[in-house]
Amino acid sequence: MSSVRVLVGTHKGAFVLTSDGKRTKWDVNGPFFSGWEIYHMKGSPADPDRIYASQTSGWFGQIIQRSDDGGKTWFQPGFKPGEPTTKPDGMPITESNKFTYDTSSSGKPLTTHQWYDGTQHPWEFKRVWHLEPSLNDSDTVYAGVEDAALFRTTDGGKSWHELAGLRGHGTGPKWMPGAGGMGLHTILLDHKDTNRIYIAISAAGVFRTDDGGKNWKPINRGLRSDFMPDPTAEVGHCVHRIAMHAERPNVLFMQKHWDVMRSDDAGENWKEVSGNLPTDFGFVIDVHAHEPNTIYVIPITSDSLHYPPDGKLRVYRSKAGGNEWEPLTKGLPQKDCYVNILRDAMAVDSLDSCGIYFGTTGGQVFVSPDGGNNWNAIVSNLPSVFSVEVQTLN
Amino acid sequence: MVRIALPYHLRTLAQSGAEVQVAVEGTTTISSVLDALEKEYPMLRGTIRDHITHQRRPFLRFFACGEDLSLESMDLKLPDKIVSGEEPFLVIGAIAGG
Numbered sequence: 001m002s003s004v005r006v007l008v009g010t011h012k013g014a015f016v017l018t019s020d021g022k023r024t025k026w027d028v029n030g031p032f033f034s035g036w037e038i039y040h041m042k043g044s045p046a047d048p049d050r051i052y053a054s055q056t057s058g059w060f061g062q063i064i065q066r067s068d069d070g071g072k073t074w075f076q077p078g079f080k081p082g083e084p085t086t087k088p089d090g091m092p093i094t095e096s097n098k099f100t101y102d103t104s105s106s107g108k109p110l111t112t113h114q115w116y117d118g119t120q121h122p123w124e125f126k127r128v129w130h131l132e133p134s135l136n137d138s139d140t141v142y143a144g145v146e147d148a149a150l151f152r153t154t155d156g157g158k159s160w161h162e163l164a165g166l167r168g169h170g171t172g173p174k175w176m177p178g179a180g181g182m183g184l185h186t187i188l189l190d191h192k193d194t195n196r197i198y199i200a201i202s203a204a205g206v207f208r209t210d211d212g213g214k215n216w217k218p219i220n221r222g223l224r225s226d227f228m229p230d231p232t233a234e235v236g237h238c239v240h241r242i243a244m245h246a247e248r249p250n251v252l253f254m255q256k257h258w259d260v261m262r263s264d265d266a267g268e269n270w271k272e273v274s275g276n277l278p279t280d281f282g283f284v285i286d287v288h289a290h291e292p293n294t295i296y297v298i299p300i301t302s303d304s305l306h307y308p309p310d311g312k313l314r315v316y317r318s319k320a321g322g323n324e325w326e327p328l329t330k331g332l333p334q335k336d337c338y339v340n341i342l343r344d345a346m347a348v349d350s351l352d353s354c355g356i357y358f359g360t361t362g363g364q365v366f367v368s369p370d371g372g373n374n375w376n377a378i379v380s381n382l383p384s385v386f387s388v389e390v391q392t393l394n
Numbered sequence: 395m396v397r398i399a400l401p402y403h404l405r406t407l408a409q410s411g412a413e414v415q416v417a418v419e420g421t422t423t424i425s426s427v428l429d430a431l432e433k434e435y436p437m438l439r440g441t442i443r444d445h446i447t448h449q450r451r452p453f454l455r456f457f458a459c460g461e462d463l464s465l466e467s468m469d470l471k472l473p474d475k476i477v478s479g480e481e482p483f484l485v486i487g488a489i490a491g492g
Contacts, residue, residue: 035403059453059487060403060441076407079437098445 004349005391006357008365009038012383014053016071021351023369026378032074040130040344040387047138048391052157054128062127064096064157077157094158099125099151102164110164111172120173123147130344132187144184148175148201163213171218171235178202178238185343191246203238208267222270223256240283241343245292253295255285260297262322273322278309284346288371289354293321296356296372298341307338317372331375344387351392359385396427397482408435413482422477424456425468442485457484
């Protein structure tokens with residue numbers, strides 16, 4: 001019988017929630033890495049028992065963790081218990097937590113970016129925001145980091161190397177940090193074209209490569225951000241999240257700082273589909289597993305008020321790919337609710353009756369086992385939730 | 395052997411107790427103590443000092459024999475009581491929020 005495994009990253013550790021296909025009774029395992037910020041965890045599509053986690057700390061820096069048994073046990077890649085950790089000369093076999101920006105052959109910084117005050121600022125690595133395992137190789141993973149850049153490992157997380165074409169293509173000096181920092185937070189791998197990858201950065205926008213990561217181009221035509229001197233500039237937009245359906249990778253959906261957007265041509269052009277949403281500010285957006293035109297957002301009051309309008313936690317669903325939205329409320333708190341839902345904290349499973357999941361800064365993780373019609377809290381008192389991913393297991 | 399006291403979160407990474415002991419080659423300085431620590435516990439590389447610059451991470455402090463050595467040169471020779479193991483070299487996380 002099918003089952004699901006939900007991977008939850010929080011402000012104070014990681015949790016693994018499991019259930020059978022009914023998704024009514026749950027086992028809660030954790031916390032793993034207690035006391036550390038777990039920005040993101042994600043399983044490999046090629047090997048569901050292989051899971052990667054980003055463990056971070058303002059004190060101690062970045063750690064990458066890996067599980068080869070579905071989240072039961074964890075180790076830093078290259079430091080698996082019982083296996084040698086150093087070479088004969090005493091040097092470590094791996095440096096799984098070392099993320100060094102490419103300085104090109106000149107040895108000088110590749111570029112600078114815009115600081116909050118408009119001056120230029122050097123890139124400084126802070127943490128990994130998002131880990132995206134390859135679709136067909138469990139040892140290959142992409143990492144989106146702050147300050148914004150894309151890294152890749154091909155050895156199971158033992159070493160990481162920047163795909164420097166993204167920062168090096170010329171617009172870097174115009175990128176700037178959003179309120180949460182300048183993070184590369186979304187990585188979408190095209191299921192039909194292995195050379196095509198989409199990434200999104202706050203605040204720079206969306207970029208696409210068609211050659212496996214060597215060359216990148218900004219794809220932000222149609223976005224409008226009134227906080228910028230040129231509201232329709234090529235880069236500088238605070239894109240909060242993008243999503244696609246695996247079977248329709250040319251159609252992209254976006255929750256921007258303000259505005260919900262859609263592209264039908266692989267990001268070349270965007271149009272607004274906010275329609276009748278009560279507010280078009282928010283962070284998450286996702287697509288139903290079996291209905292490519294059914295999408296979900298969770299409206300948040302504004303960029304100054306990071307909680308749901310009127311204290312009512314409502315998921316909005318559009319079955320028309322945008323513009324026409326319906327509120328989903330059954331089982332969700334409809335008064336006195338002032339949590340936020342961060343950009344990586346929504347996911348969908350691929351069971352016949354598609355499950356929708358999201359986590360809140362109040363420590364709740366909600367599931368709807370029927371595409372959003374009915375909701376239940378799996379857990380209610382976790383630390384603030386940073387990210388939610390789900391694996392559908394057979 | 396030099397004794398090194400680690401903060402809680404580094405103990406969990408190193409899977410060690412509150413203190414570890416390392417053999418230091420050459421002169422016992424802040425830098426050589428950390429070199430020995432990272433050789434014995436390679437999973438700690440990058441957690442106490444930067445991978446590239448080898449500078450102390452901003453929210454960590456170093457103490458020895460009651461003295462704050464955080465702002466001293468990494469090449470500072472440590473007191474005899476640290477060299478002999480009578481006193482531990484302390485790596486402490488700054489008290490800065492939760």
